[in-house]
Amino acid sequence: VKILADRERCEGHGLCADTAPEVYDLDDDAIVVLLHEDVPLELERKAEAGARVCPVAALRIEA
């Protein structure tokens, strides 16, 4: 799967990185950074969980 991150919409709440630190990080401006271009199979569930908790719906998972 691929993650689509809307960096304009991201406000840096950081819940994705708290939930799935293997997949998401925040840069110095507290904006989301994706750690994998393509999410490895073993991290797919974590990626989905992290996208789900974004409070402003800035993350989307595309199969």
Add this chain to the structure above:
Amino acid sequence: MSVPSSDIDLFADEVLVDPYPTYAELRELGGAVHLPANDLYALTRYDVIRSALGDPGTFSSRTIAFNPMANEALQGTSLASDPPVHTQLRATLTENLSPRALRGLRTTIDAKAAALVDELVAKGSFDAIDALARVFPLEVVADLIGFTGHVRENMLRWGEAAMQVLGPMNQRTVENFPIAGELYGWCSTVTADDLTPGSVGRGIFDAEARGDIPPNTAGHIIHQYLGAGVDTTVAAIGNIVALFGRHPEQFDLVREDRALVPAAFAEVLRYWVPIHAWGRHVTKDVEIDGATVPAGSQVALLLGAGNRDPRHYENPDEFLVERNPVDHLSFGYGPHGCAGQGLARLEAHAVIEALATRARRLVVGEEVRVPSNTTRSISELPVVEVVPA
């Protein structure tokens, strides 16, 4: 299939004071329930509410309040607008509220909470609402915006009124319009010089002077911070003390493992939602759980009903600090998700941390609740004994 209907009045005193039995009843009737008494459709189930929050094209924010006067007054604000107009307004509003912007505040907020809780623990007994839940957010927001004097004295009254007037045109709404008007009046006339140098409030005026935000918007932004951020936070902090007092075994879990502080706050918000209902306007016929809600309808999102939906949360009526319900609905979700949630978390985490460090047990008496149109909060909560850590 037609939408199920109920004669419940969402804004009746007894429902506002204890809405959870009503929420359970409505949720079992359907994901959308027609309420002729309020002339609206209530959305009751977790998935239905979350989908509506994520679909501003169908569920417009042009009527977030339940009376036309309040909706009219909110026109042109981020709160009441839809994408694409909303996107720019939101960016302006969140510029100073993003976790990045708030990073520098954390140490100050933690120190304030620690000092206040130290003092209360030393006293041994206190009223959790008067001495903590009302004092702490007011201090934080006064420093943030940079106001003092008569404004500070009025802010709790003003903040409460700003939420009350979002209800239907009942007596509470009518009585509170003039008070909400005082807040609006102050925000319309305040200038940079009235605010403490270095405060975020002063910074918003500086941004206006530089042309970074449109002319005459600084006062409106400050109005939104105060209207939305005072009463709700007072409610959440009161709820923290009440729930830790009622569930000492859950408080023990947090005391023993501070990593649970964020999860505990999420559970407090899930278990007792600070905001009863938030409005939306349905722009086109929409099917919800097999029934059609017609275009033009007013909708009430029952955030607290969704938070207790057994279709989404196991044992939803249990208060469990280890649950970590990060996806609760109390801050809303999506493009309009609470803009101040970063600040709310900073404040609440500071209070929980301070309580968990300094108290072993909070023995609480009976809580007093007064019905309120929008915010559900405790008015009095005696902490009859603090057992120090």
